[in-house]
Amino acid sequence: MATALALLSALGFASAAVLSRLALQHLRPPALTILSLLASGAVMLTLTFLLYREAVLALVPVAFGWFALVGLLNYPVGQLSRNLGIRFVGVTRTLPVVAIAPLIAALLSITLGGETLTVSLGLGTMAIVAGVILILTERPGT
Amino acid sequence: MKLATRIQQWRFLGYGFGFAAASAYGSTQFLARHVVLDYAHPIVVVAFSITFGFLILLVLFQQEVPQVTRAPRRALFWAVVAGLAAALGVSSQFSALSIAPVVRVSPIIAVNPLIALVLTHIFLQRLEQVTLRIVMGTALVVGGVVLVIIS
Numbered sequence: 001m002a003t004a005l006a007l008l009s010a011l012g013f014a015s016a017a018v019l020s021r022l023a024l025q026h027l028r029p030p031a032l033t034i035l036s037l038l039a040s041g042a043v044m045l046t047l048t049f050l051l052y053r054e055a056v057l058a059l060v061p062v063a064f065g066w067f068a069l070v071g072l073l074n075y076p077v078g079q080l081s082r083n084l085g086i087r088f089v090g091v092t093r094t095l096p097v098v099a100i101a102p103l104i105a106a107l108l109s110i111t112l113g114g115e116t117l118t119v120s121l122g123l124g125t126m127a128i129v130a131g132v133i134l135i136l137t138e139r140p141g142t
Numbered sequence: 143m144k145l146a147t148r149i150q151q152w153r154f155l156g157y158g159f160g161f162a163a164a165s166a167y168g169s170t171q172f173l174a175r176h177v178v179l180d181y182a183h184p185i186v187v188v189a190f191s192i193t194f195g196f197l198i199l200l201v202l203f204q205q206e207v208p209q210v211t212r213a214p215r216r217a218l219f220w221a222v223v224a225g226l227a228a229a230l231g232v233s234s235q236f237s238a239l240s241i242a243p244v245v246r247v248s249p250i251i252a253v254n255p256l257i258a259l260v261l262t263h264i265f266l267q268r269l270e271q272v273t274l275r276i277v278m279g280t281a282l283v284v285g286g287v288v289l290v291i292i293s
Contacts, residue, residue: 003246005241006248009230011254011257012232012234013258014257015227017258023217023220036228044189044229044233052185055182055183063181066173067191070194071198074195078162087156090262091258091266097164100161101164101168102291103168103286108172118293120289120292120293124286127286128282128283131279136157
């Protein structure tokens with residue numbers, strides 16, 4: 001079940017990027033981001049109030065500050081930047097660069113969270129850097 | 143300005159925005175665990191963070207709203223479906239993480255750039271070329287991300 005949900009998640013993220021590329025033919029990235037957030041927000045808020053109404057009513061005020069911070073990083077910064085990247089260099093060149101996010105999370109965990117560098121983390125980092133260099137150094141027109 | 147220079151500037155900007163997105167998403171992944179563990183169910187966190195993100199964007203880019211009303215219906219349709227696909231992605235991700243560990247779920251989700259390559263080749267052929275270099279680079283990045291996650 002978890003594997004099926006994870007695959008569905010990967011398909012959802014990939015489809016969102018490809019669909020965004022289609023919409024970007026006629027919409028600027030900020031307008032696309034606003035509209036897609038309106039659609040996803042409407043669905044998620046409806047689900048939340050249908051399934052977790054009591055949990056919502058029990059939220060402490062400081063939680064909303066954290067939600068706002070996560071929302072600011074993920075959407076005005078993250079999703080808008082992703083859409084701008086897709087606008088300038090396309091889906092196939094933007095997504096692999098965006099995909100290094102877990103590496104950044106791991107580096108933050110090491111520098112701020114006190115976690116240790118492991119062999120697989122080091123090897124993974126080298127593979128990521130090599131892959132990103134391959135993509136970034138592709139000559140224009142290919 | 144020469145076309146080649148303009149293309150180079152676009153590429154620099156595009157990749158710069160890609161790195162900015164990766165930094166933002168990476169920071170969120172670092173914060174999200176704390177927020178989910180200490181304050182609310184993952185679906186609640188996602189719903190309210192989307193709402194705050196939407197409101198912040200609306201304030202910063204309110205001049206873009208008229209463009210939404212003037213855009214072709216097809217573009218509006220793609221944008222709405224993109225939003226719903228993203229909501230499906232996030233909801234499925236959090237649901238998977240609630241029943242299985244990160245080391246089992248995240249490597250599967252991390253292959254989404256490879257899925258995007260296939261979808262691009264099928265649906266966006268007239269807009270983007272999928273080259274061997276892009277495929278190899280993406281495979282290296284995805285493989286590296288999987289190693290990072292399971293470390």
